[in-house]
Amino acid sequence: MDWEALRGQFHLPKGVIYLDGNSLGPMPRAVPVRVGDVMEEWADLLIRGWNEGDGGGGWMGWPGRIGDRIARLIGAAEGTVTVGDTLSIRVYQAVASALHLAGPERAVVLSDEGNFPSDLYMAEGLVSTLGRGELRVVPPEAVMDALTEEVSVLMLTQVDYRTGRMHDMAALDRAAKAKGIVTVWDLAHSAGAHEVDVTAAGADFAVGCTYKYLNAGPGAPAFIYVRPELQDRVRPALAGWLGHARPFAFELGYAPGEGIDRMRVGTPPVLQLAALDAALDVWDAVDMGQLRARSLALSGRFASAVAARCPTLTPALAPDVPRGSQVSLRHPEGYAIVQALIARGVIGDFRAPDILRFGFTPLFLSEADVDAAVAHLAEVMEREEYAQDRFRTRRAVT
Ligand SMILES: Cc1ncc(COP(=O)(O)O)c(C=O)c1O
Ligand SMILES: Nc1c(O)cccc1C(=O)C[C@H](N)C(=O)O
Numbered sequence: 384m385d386w387e388a389l390r391g392q393f394h395l396p397k398g399v400i401y402l403d404g405n406s407l408g409p410m411p412r413a414v415p416v417r418v419g420d421v422m423e424e425w426a427d428l429l430i431r432g433w434n435e436g437d438g439g440g441g442w443m444g445w446p447g448r449i450g451d452r453i454a455r456l457i458g459a460a461e462g463t464v465t466v467g468d469t470l471s472i473r474v475y476q477a478v479a480s481a482l483h484l485a486g487p488e489r490a491v492v493l494s495d496e497g498n499f500p501s502d503l504y505m506a507e508g509l510v511s512t513l514g515r516g517e518l519r520v521v522p523p524e525a526v527m528d529a530l531t532e533e534v535s536v537l538m539l540t541q542v543d544y545r546t547g548r549m550h551d552m553a554a555l556d557r558a559a560k561a562k563g564i565v566t567v568w569d570l571a572h573s574a575g576a577h578e579v580d581v582t583a584a585g586a587d588f589a590v591g592c593t594y595k596y597l598n599a600g601p602g603a604p605a606f607i608y609v610r611p612e613l614q615d616r617v618r619p620a621l622a623g624w625l626g627h628a629r630p631f632a633f634e635l636g637y638a639p640g641e642g643i644d645r646m647r648v649g650t651p652p653v654l655q656l657a658a659l660d661a662a663l664d665v666w667d668a669v670d671m672g673q674l675r676a677r678s679l680a681l682s683g684r685f686a687s688a689v690a691a692r693c694p695t696l697t698p699a700l701a702p703d704v705p706r707g708s709q710v711s712l713r714h715p716e717g718y719a720i721v722q723a724l725i726a727r728g729v730i731g732d733f734r735a736p737d738i739l740r741f742g743f744t745p746l747f748l749s750e751a752d753v754d755a756a757v758a759h760l761a762e763v764m765e766r767e768e769y770a771q772d773r774f775r776t777r778r779a780v781t
Pocket of ligand 1: 469470471472498499501502540544569571572592605
């Protein structure tokens with residue numbers, strides 16, 4: 384694959400080494416052009432855009448059309464993915480639908496301590512709304528043994544947002560199925576980061592965001608996948624008018640739409656979908672196997688150089704633990720170290736209580752970036768640059 388050509392498709396600010404594409408991907412150059420085109424369609428077509436926008440295809444069909452483009456990246460068949468709303472909403476929708484499928488006999492939603500708080504809050508809220516059941520949260524290594532007959536839904540984020548630890552999706556799905564457990568996977572840190580095969584794994588539901596590795600921009604819409612065999616049995620939980628079988632009949636009662644369309648909720652975010660559509664063009668030339676190989680090469684290069692040059696930074700994971708496309712390190716002064724690095728133009732991020740997190744995105748990073756980032760980090764550590772007050776003052780966000 385031509386990595387240089389791929390990198391050329393992104394706007395990357397001068398003097399910045401961006402190791403935070405796992406939180407907010409950089410902007411593909413095609414995005415503002417495409418968003419501008421769609422704004423012109425809005426200006427000229429007005430409401431006719433729903434039917435005639437997108438060069439004639441209409442904006443209304445975008446959630447499914449763009450869902451199909453994401454499907455390829457997660458090993459899903461056409462017609463199994465739709466896009467819109469935020470990831471937190473999609474998590475709620477998937478877990479609620481999964482609980483309904485699992486039936487009332489079982490009560491436990493099982494998750495792990497590496498899951499993102501919003502996912503846990505959503506499940507906790509659902510359980511309390513239903514007035515039955517419980518959310519059970521175990522350490523990541525204990526998930527397999529916690530798959531008991533009491534569990535109705537297994538809800539996991541495949542790659543831990545803090546440590547980068549990666550669950551074996553196929554093995555956990557197999558074990559869950561053997562016990563009649565419905566599975567929900569959050570692929571926020573997987574889609575576009577490494578190969579994912581929801582079909583081979585037999586996942587029931589998968590959700591993910593598009594503003595990280597898929598580079599669709601801040602607030603970009605989320606996606607949801609439903610296993611084809613379940614689609615006509617699923618009750619969408621958030622029964623919005625655009626998930627109705629006949630939205631424009633404006634019937635008073637709800638009738639679920641066909642297949643994945645029933646997971647649609649309300650009006651599609653057209654401008655953000657235009658950004659996503661353009662961002663997905665970059666992926667047309669990407670082979671996921673080669674991407675994974677390069678991601679491991681770049682992150683491995685970083686991890687071993689840091690181990691050699693920065694002995695006080697402890698890896699968050701043992702070397703033999705499978706990880707996503709990030710490297711996480713621990714240090715009690717993690718926040719200040721990350722701030723000192725950002726001041727030097729190396730952007731990573733910090734996650735409480737002590738994690739320095741670095742994402743490696745082969746679409747726009749090179750070996751030279753990795754080596755320069757390590758050199759900066761080594762200097763920050765050797766000179767104890769992080770001890771300066773200006774780096775220790777915490778901001779409220781990110
Ligand atoms: C794994 C995971 N789940 C859920 C979320 C929440 O997504 P959103 O803010 O788009 O609802 C995030 C990131 O914010 C995440 O990393
Ligand atoms: N979604 C975010 C946002 O709206 C603002 C700041 C950060 C984020 C994030 O994506 C955080 C992210 N889920 C994480 O992995 O930590």
